[in-house]
Amino acid sequence: GENVEQHPSTLSVQEGDSAVIKCTYSDSASNYFPWYKQELGKRPQLIIDIRSNVGEKKDQRIAVTLNKTAKHFSLHITETQPEDSAVYFCAASIQGGGADGLTFGKGTHLIIQP
Amino acid sequence: DTEVTQTPKHLVMGMTNKKSLKCEQHMGHRAMYWYKQKAKKPPELMFVYSYEKLSINESVPSRFSPECPNSSLLNLHLHALQPEDSALYLCASSLRGGPGELFFGEGSRLTVL
Numbered sequence: 551g552e553n554v555e556q557h558p559s560t561l562s563v564q565e566g567d568s569a570v571i572k573c574t575y576s577d578s579a580s581n582y583f584p585w586y587k588q589e590l591g592k593r594p595q596l597i598i599d600i601r602s603n604v605g606e607k608k609d610q611r612i613a614v615t616l617n618k619t620a621k622h623f624s625l626h627i628t629e630t631q632p633e634d635s636a637v638y639f640c641a642a643s644i645q646g647g648g649a650d651g652l653t654f655g656k657g658t659h660l661i662i663q664p
Numbered sequence: 665d666t667e668v669t670q671t672p673k674h675l676v677m678g679m680t681n682k683k684s685l686k687c688e689q690h691m692g693h694r695a696m697y698w699y700k701q702k703a704k705k706p707p708e709l710m711f712v713y714s715y716e717k718l719s720i721n722e723s724v725p726s727r728f729s730p731e732c733p734n735s736s737l738l739n740l741h742l743h744a745l746q747p748e749d750s751a752l753y754l755c756a757s758s759l760r761g762g763p764g765e766l767f768f769g770e771g772s773r774l775t776v777l
Binding site: 581582584586592593594595596599601637639643651652653654655656657 | 697699704705706707708709712754762763764765766768769770771
């Protein structure tokens with residue numbers, strides 16, 4: 551099955567600086583790569599996703615890049631703000647068609663220092 | 665309605681009890697999922713119903729039993745659980761099975777005594 555590795559496990563940055571979280575995946579057939587944000591005590595929520603036919607996608611301060619050859623993808627957050635503090639999970643689809651769910655990375659606890 | 669609704673929000677049960685978790689969505693989604701999340705860990709897929717057909721994560725013990733009465737409802741029946749089953753149980757839905765955004769409910773926090 552799919553295996554997703556995520557680094558770092560904890561990331562502390564100064565408010566206003568950029569944050570980068572990296573993930574690698576094992577199954578070359580995976581074609582969908584979302585990022586979820588989970589604030590303490592709340593549900594995971596999708597913040598951005600990318601499909602394998604695209605190399606980069608941007609939404610305001612958030613961007614995701616995908617390198618299919620190297621099987622890695624990254625989340626970039628610019629001009630970080632206190633409300634960006636949360637746990638971020640990358641994920642990859644399990645190719646196989648139909649009803650497969652997502653395989654998540656272990657998560658990155660992002661801390662924004664004021 | 666863009667919500668996935670889970671009940672109860674909290675559940676405490678003994679190891680001999682039988683209880684159920686419920687999940688409902690009215691977004692017309694055709695795939696629904698149960699995930700288990702332990703503290704400081706990622707969600708782990710337990711079951712998927714897509715177009716009311718069940719797919720199972722084979723590592724999930726048989727003391728967990730899913731049920732999908734219709735495409736809007738998903739239940740998780742619990743019987744003879746162990747303390748290590750204590751976790752947050754997240755229901756999610758997606759427009760259809762396969763790659764796409766998951767909409768999560770707020771979760772049911774289960775404690776097994």
